[in-house]
Amino acid sequence: MAVLETLPVTALRGVGPRLAQQLADYGVTQVEDLLFHLPLRYQDRTRVTPIAALQEGGEVSVEGEVRLADIVFGRRRSLVARIQDGTGTLTLRFFHFTAAQKHSLQPGARVRCFGQVRRGASGYEIFHPEYRVVTGDQEGGGIARGQGEWPRSGQRKWPGPAGSHIEGIARGASSHKEGIHKQGEETLTPVYPTTNGIGQAQWRKLCAQALQRLEQAQPRDLLPAGSGLRFTLVEALRYLHAPPPDAPLNQLLTGTHPAQLRLALEELVAHNLSLLRLREKQQERAAPALQSRRAGPLQQALLTGLPFDPTAAQLRVMQEIGRDLARPLPMLRLVQGDVGSGKTLVAAHAALQAIANGYQVALMAPTEILAEQHRLNFAGWFEPLGIGLEWLSGRVKGRARKAATDRIASGEAAMVIGTHALFQEDVGFHRLGLVMVDEQHKFGVHQRLALSEKAGIDGRPHQLVLTATPIPRTLSMVAYADLDCSVIDELPPGRQPVTTLLVDSQRREQVIARVASACSEGRQAYWVCTLIEESDALQAQAAEATAELLQEALPELTIGLVHGRMKPADKAAVMAAFKAGTVALLVATTVIEVGVDVPNASLMIIENPERLGLAQLHQLRGRVGRGGGASHCVLLYQSPLSRGGKQRLVAMRESNDGFYIAERDLELRGPGEVLGTRQTGLMAFRIAELPTHNHLLDQVQAIAGNLQREDPAVVDELIQRWTGSKARFAEV
Numbered sequence: 165m166a167v168l169e170t171l172p173v174t175a176l177r178g179v180g181p182r183l184a185q186q187l188a189d190y191g192v193t194q195v196e197d198l199l200f201h202l203p204l205r206y207q208d209r210t211r212v213t214p215i216a217a218l219q220e221g222g223e224v225s226v227e228g229e230v231r232l233a234d235i236v237f238g239r240r241r242s243l244v245a246r247i248q249d250g251t252g253t254l255t256l257r258f259f260h261f262t263a264a265q266k267h268s269l270q271p272g273a274r275v276r277c278f279g280q281v282r283r284g285a286s287g288y289e290i291f292h293p294e295y296r297v298v299t300g301d302q303e304g305g306g307i308a309r310g311q312g313e314w315p316r317s318g319q320r321k322w323p324g325p326a327g328s329h330i331e332g333i334a335r336g337a338s339s340h341k342e343g344i345h346k347q348g349e350e351t352l353t354p355v356y357p358t359t360n361g362i363g364q365a366q367w368r369k370l371c372a373q374a375l376q377r378l379e380q381a382q383p384r385d386l387l388p389a390g391s392g393l394r395f396t397l398v399e400a401l402r403y404l405h406a407p408p409p410d411a412p413l414n415q416l417l418t419g420t421h422p423a424q425l426r427l428a429l430e431e432l433v434a435h436n437l438s439l440l441r442l443r444e445k446q447q448e449r450a451a452p453a454l455q456s457r458r459a460g461p462l463q464q465a466l467l468t469g470l471p472f473d474p475t476a477a478q479l480r481v482m483q484e485i486g487r488d489l490a491r492p493l494p495m496l497r498l499v500q501g502d503v504g505s506g507k508t509l510v511a512a513h514a515a516l517q518a519i520a521n522g523y524q525v526a527l528m529a530p531t532e533i534l535a536e537q538h539r540l541n542f543a544g545w546f547e548p549l550g551i552g553l554e555w556l557s558g559r560v561k562g563r564a565r566k567a568a569t570d571r572i573a574s575g576e577a578a579m580v581i582g583t584h585a586l587f588q589e590d591v592g593f594h595r596l597g598l599v600m601v602d603e604q605h606k607f608g609v610h611q612r613l614a615l616s617e618k619a620g621i622d623g624r625p626h627q628l629v630l631t632a633t634p635i636p637r638t639l640s641m642v643a644y645a646d647l648d649c650s651v652i653d654e655l656p657p658g659r660q661p662v663t664t665l666l667v668d669s670q671r672r673e674q675v676i677a678r679v680a681s682a683c684s685e686g687r688q689a690y691w692v693c694t695l696i697e698e699s700d701a702l703q704a705q706a707a708e709a710t711a712e713l714l715q716e717a718l719p720e721l722t723i724g725l726v727h728g729r730m731k732p733a734d735k736a737a738v739m740a741a742f743k744a745g746t747v748a749l750l751v752a753t754t755v756i757e758v759g760v761d762v763p764n765a766s767l768m769i770i771e772n773p774e775r776l777g778l779a780q781l782h783q784l785r786g787r788v789g790r791g792g793g794a795s796h797c798v799l800l801y802q803s804p805l806s807r808g809g810k811q812r813l814v815a816m817r818e819s820n821d822g823f824y825i826a827e828r829d830l831e832l833r834g835p836g837e838v839l840g841t842r843q844t845g846l847m848a849f850r851i852a853e854l855p856t857h858n859h860l861l862d863q864v865q866a867i868a869g870n871l872q873r874e875d876p877a878v879v880d881e882l883i884q885r886w887t888g889s890k891a892r893f894a895e896v
């Protein structure tokens with residue numbers, strides 16, 4: 165059940181075709197939508213402030229007697245009234261006014277007005293106050309600009325019997341008949357988010373009517389009692405649309421009031437349940453049971469061919485995946501591991517289990533460079549095992565593309581690696597048994613599923629998601645509740661913590677000197693150039709220019725250059741020279757973010773780090789600290805830094821822990837940015853906000869888990885209530 169049964173806004177008083185259209189354009193079609201159209205902030209009109217106590221900038225209610233009212237012709241013609249309340253005088257100024265307004269502000273009239281206080285030439289002023297005449301014969305004649313905007317001050321005290329004060333608000337237009345309002349309004353006045361053409365008065369009337377309907381309907385509370393909830397759903401909505409005078413405004417503004425927590429909790433539970441439901445739906449269909457026994461020899465050969473031993477964490481995660489794959493149920497698993505924890509090997513190990521059972525595997529990466537790195541790694545591991553590999557990106561065109569897609573469609577290539585290009589229509593798979601996605605957060609859940617749709621098998625392929633950027637636990641609970649999670653919580657031995665320094669680019673000379681001295685000691689260094697533009701060409705240019713400048717400053721050093729525009733062979737040659745130690749300083753674009761492994765490189769300079777996200781910085785920094793010696797990363801920033809920029813860089817200095825950094829990233833940038841959800845449409849909450857409501861997430865998981873086990877009917881209702889009309893996940 166929705167909060168309210170289907171009831172269009174046109175059922176409300178005062179909603180004609182024009183307003184209905186305006187509301188619809190704003191996304192409000194149902195009365196229920198109004199209930200969740202919560203105020204941005206509140207005005208306190210419950211108290212009348214003495215003029216003597218006014219402060220600049222404050223939004224206040226003032227009541228006084230008009231002493232003087234006149235039209236003045238300054239730079240702009242305006243109506244100016246001076247009112248006095250016994251403690252001082254205040255000027256009201258109107259740049260647009262009607263004759264009736266002028267008439268209503270006759271000397272002697274008592275007015276109550278509301279607005280923001282500003283400092284004028286002769287004391288405090290309010291421009292265009294909302295006002296009304298509250299006494300005397302003029303009362304009815306006050307065509308206050310704000311007429312009808314003030315909720316009526318009813319007879320009953322808040323919170324009163326259900327509906328009482330709300331009904332009053334709905335009839336707000338009659339308020340000026342009430343006489344003197346010494347006490348002010350009874351509830352705080354909501355200020356709603358709005359759009360062109362819909363005024364606050366309208367929102368207030370509409371929302372008040374919506375609340376009235378809610379009070380009549382009294383919908384069932386769906387969260388289990390005793391979840392530590394101080395408010396029911398109805399109480400919470402009532403409170404937030406019309407808080408009592410003593411409501412803690414600060415809590416309300418920061419989204420931490422118990423009434424807000426109540427709604428956020430329910431929304432997060434519903435969201436979590438919808439992901440669990442998605443998982444159930446996917447697992448309604450079978451997946452091929454990939455026997456690990458068959459894969460044994462290939463997997464053994466892979467591991468024994470390595471120049472290192474897998475870490476215990478890698479082995480554990482390989483086992484977890486192996487068990488999943490052996491079941492006839494689609495695996496839905498996320499592998500999280502810090503930069504350099506060795507996720508690629510884990511993916512290769514999993515791939516072999518599918519391939520050994522006669523199935524194809526697809527590995528999808530978000531960028532061409534990352535896909536290329538994977539191709540190199542997989543080729544090195546799989547070619548000795550006689551496994552066919554194919555690679556596809558948007559850049560592969562014409563005959564080469566046809567050859568590639570043919571090899572994929574025929575199954576000749578058991579291992580397929582690529583970018584988004586794998587979605588393209590001309591790509592058909594051959595018994596695709598396992599879909600792996602690297603850096604999931606750059607893809608949406610829908611894209612992952614789209615790939616499974618064209619698997620060419622009866623049933624669904626298994627799905628494995630690798631996150632090169634650890635996703636904060638809090639966020640993964642919300643965004644990835646449909647996935648099981650494996651964590652590689654150990655780095656290969658020998659990795660050194662990197663000391664990070666923040667240096668103003670004005671001290672660039674000193675940094676260059678530092679590079680020189682490090683290289684003279686036989687160490688190697690990266691110099692990373694960043695650009696805001698995504699353009700490869702500009703990136704390449706910037707890197708070329710930097711390389712030239714550095715070569716001038718450091719003539720004795722061998723400097724190499726890599727960027728995305730170079731031919732693969734040239735790139736490989738430079739990388740090989742750097743790896744061999746003949747190139748001491750490597751100038752690069754963020755190309756080296758992934759897959760570069762040169763243990764002797766122990767110094768990294770990142771130019772303009774303030775332009776990059778924390779996750780990317782962390783990825784970059786992961787290129788150093790791989791050898792025996794102490795490593796350093798210099799963040800050569802451009803001042804002045806924005807506050808957020810500074811905080812991000814400080815987070816980098818504070819920690820080498822990808823999980824900590826990811827949590828900070830979430831705090832500083834919010835989930836939309838961190839998950840890159842502009843493409844995915846995830847995380848579009850009505851009320852809940854992360855990280856403000858992070859502390860609810862444990863409870864969310866517990867409640868959702870219980871409901872799923874014990875009360876499927878309530879699960880349906882909750883999902884319907886919160887995600888129903890949007891059907892955000894139901895479609896996939």
Ligand code: ADP
Pocket residue numbers: 472473474475478501502503504505506507508509632656657759761
């Ligand atoms: P990420 O988890 O960031 O994707 P990679 O899979 O790219 O990490 O691995 C980073 C580097 O560590 C690669 O050069 C890889 O070959 C190497 N590596 C992986 N596992 C181990 C291990 N157990 N011991 C040593 N080196 C390893």
Ligand code: MG
Pocket residue numbers: 507508602632758
């Ligand atoms: Mg990786």
